[in-house]
Amino acid sequence: MKHGGFTLVELLIALVLTSLLAVLVSGGLRIATQTWHSLYGRSDALQEALLAEQFLRELLAGSNDMRLRSDDSRTLQVVMYGDQQQLIFLAPQPRQLGPLGTPTWCQLALLDTEDGPALTLTLLPMDTEENRISWPDLEERLRQEGRQLVLTRAVQGLQFDYYRVRDRQGDWRPQWQGENQLPELIRIQFQVAEENRLFWPALSIQPQGKAYGLKSPS
Secondary structure, X not given: OOOOOOOHHHHHHHHXXXXXXXXXXXXXHHHHHHHHHHHHHHXXXXXXXXXXXXXXXXXXXXXXXXXXEEXXXXXXXXXXXXXXXXXXXXXXXXXXXXXXXXXXXXXXXXXXXXXXEEEEEEEEEOOOOOOEEOHHHHHHHHHHHOEEEEEEOOEEEEEEEEEEEEXXXXXXXXXXXXXXXXXXXXXXXXXXXXXXXOOOOOEEEOOOOOOOOOOOOO
């Protein structure tokens, strides 16, 4: 006569199969969770990069072509001073930050923060009585008194270049200092943090007064 219930062997087999199923389900959930976090983080980085790009285009397109005398020269120079690591220029205060139109010194650079490198904008209202410019002094004032805003943490490196046309010949230059006019184009190349897995093409932006149909150089 056969009694109801399971034998010890059947119970062991059931336990083994249940354990295997639990391992498979747990592994699947872990992979799905990792994939979700990866996609979610990439989506956030992409959105942040797109907003930063739009902001940079608007800000640099509005750069001012005012000319001031420097402390060490009698010649007038345009209010833009940059190399491949940073760019300082004069522009209206961004509309997102307050009354539009206030002349504001802007500095773009990659700075080290507590959370790692970040593309940072430093702002300092222009003194209405400024009629001369000392770039080293202005850099120090920006560092001491400027308002810093992080635009994006999606990049870990960047490079500025400046396009000049003379005698119908154009070339990219690594700096823009002591010039009497704005560059035809400003190019920003980004080195994106590897974990973000983003392709961020170089930006080429025409400053104010330069948008007259210049063919973009390669």
